[in-house]
Amino acid sequence: MGFAIFIFFCALAWSSFTDTEAGDIVSMYSDDAIPIHLRGGTASSGRVEVFYNDQWGTICDDGFDLDDAMVICRVIALKDCPHSGWGVANCKHEEDAGVECSGTPSASELFQILNDQANALIQHGAILDDHETTIATIQNEIDHLAAEVPTLIQANTLQNGEISQLQQLMATLDYKVDELNNMAVFPIRLMGGNASHGRVEVWHDGQWGTICDDSWDINDARVVCRQLGYKDAIAAYEHAMYGEGTGPILMDSVGCTGSEPHLAACSHEGWTVHDCKHEEDAGVGCLYQDELGTWAAFSAGWTSGSYRPTSNYIIPFNQVYTNIGGHYSTNGRFTAPVNGHYFFVFNGHSAYLGSYNVYIYFMINGSAYKSNWIYDTDNDDSTDTSSNSIIVHLNKNDYVSIQIRGNYALTGSERTTFSGFLIQAD
Incomplete structure (x- = not known):
């Protein structure tokens, strides 16, 4: 199932994509999230691991091909792709599957991430500040989807079950957009380190930016790490431990209690309001469940x-x-x-x-x-x-x-x- 007509059929449950700096990871959730990450390689290549039943595990390479790699590299979760069943395998770890991805995320891929975090926030009932850029992007994608549906049905590209699923989904999209009018949606990622350690960057107003380390502590790190799919935080890093960022400094004096479901729920001075330099960029160290x-x-x-x-x-x-x-x-x-x-x-x-x-x-x-x-x-x-x-x-x-x-x-x-x-x- 390497090719998906719409992202809604291979719904983005939890995902990460990386670009040219080693260790970058971007992660989101939905109500039935299946986290994925790459380990043992670089930012864009490595052993594929999925999170299931409170532990990280590998994928056997039986039947694993370029189509499967495309799914992972295109930031689409595996939950709708056929497999033998969780824990059903005749393999050893010498058969663990891996991928090598290329390129940076396209606008469509970024939309997938934003859309999925929106679904996660809706699921958790989070009502936050307005984020017009995200809303406009999602509305454009919805309009494009609606225009394509009749053509696909006429060409028999979709099966009956898929048509029913699509129609049901379309009926709820307007409601989701209304919810988005009352919340801020922004992905986060780690840069400059590896999958679990790095400089924290957030997406706001069409660009990635950093967080100033004023008042940055373990409670802030715990929220970031949980949003990225990790069990907990090992440490909160100050003074650009993982290098200085190059984008804007977007957040300062972040004040998480440690119990928030995502960084958007934490207080801060306001977007781009700060008295910092990039030498104060904040970072985190996160802990894998299987390492705990x-x-x-x-x-x-x-x-x-x-x-x-x-x-x-x-x-x-x-x-x-x-x-x-x-x-x-x-x-x-x-x-x-x-x-x-x-x-x-x-x-x-x-x-x-x-x-x-x-x-x-x-x-x-x-x-x-x-x-x-x-x-x-x-x-x-x-x-x-x-x-x-x-x-x-x-x-x-x-x-x-x-x-x-x-x-x-x-x-x-x-x-x-x-x-x-x-x-x-x-």
Whole structure:
């Protein structure tokens, strides 16, 4: 089924296409999405993998030919193409199928992406801002489709079932366009890295642009990664980690809570409103479902300024840099997802040496387990940082945190940090 008369018959459920920069990926959803990505090669060639039953899997090369490759390269999902059934195969991974695509997306292909994200937003009931360019494009395609239907029916190009399906679809298109009048539809992609890591770019007003890293954090990255079809985010990157973009800077001060279904639902300063340069382009690192397993890792800093509590105080490391698995909370607590051995490192910085000392505890389930301190008599500096690390065994749902002792001082900065990860599960 390499040739589709209309994109609506091989509906774009979830798709990605790439252009000339390695690692670019563009992804969308619909109500019965089947994600596809290329791995083990370049941006435009590689092993084809599809997401089904919460895991990524490959396609056996039995019967796989240029027509099938055309479907994938034209950003059309495989859900309407015949196959033996999910998990039904007589193959080994030495027979995994791959494709090599060429060219950049055409206007029609871009329309497919926009149309599919529109369907996804409609499915989720999202009512957002107006996006006239998208609406006009879709309306033109609908008009073209309507004009072609009589010719195709007369030429017996369509089967009876397809005609019925097409007629039913046509009856709902006007409703979908009405819905589009009340929402913004824009694809997103990753550039400069690979399929799961890169600079975030969004499509707006007929062009691709970047996001400024002001206030960019792990919650923003989680929304981007989920929209791209990944399980979660590994990290939010700042300072053009994956190179500087060349288009406009479209978004600044993005404010996602982490629970939004797509980036369009997050707040920002307004299109093209920013005070940034491309050296501040934001990026993300995303996590594949099949890579997740029982992974658990986090790194966080405390940015709330200097503090000298009168009683013992759990430090709420509020700046989360990495939170693989989502087991760290910004109240300062990491909860063990499984029984196993874990590694932790914690740093305390003080700008008060000479007046107040630093005294912090590593806590397990609310009880002090290991301590770390700095005394002003240790050296002649007015500021200093003390570090410590530990490997401990935790049971599932045990929690760890860092506590500052009452009447001691601590300075919130990039040097007051708390990190840890699972070494090995039991």
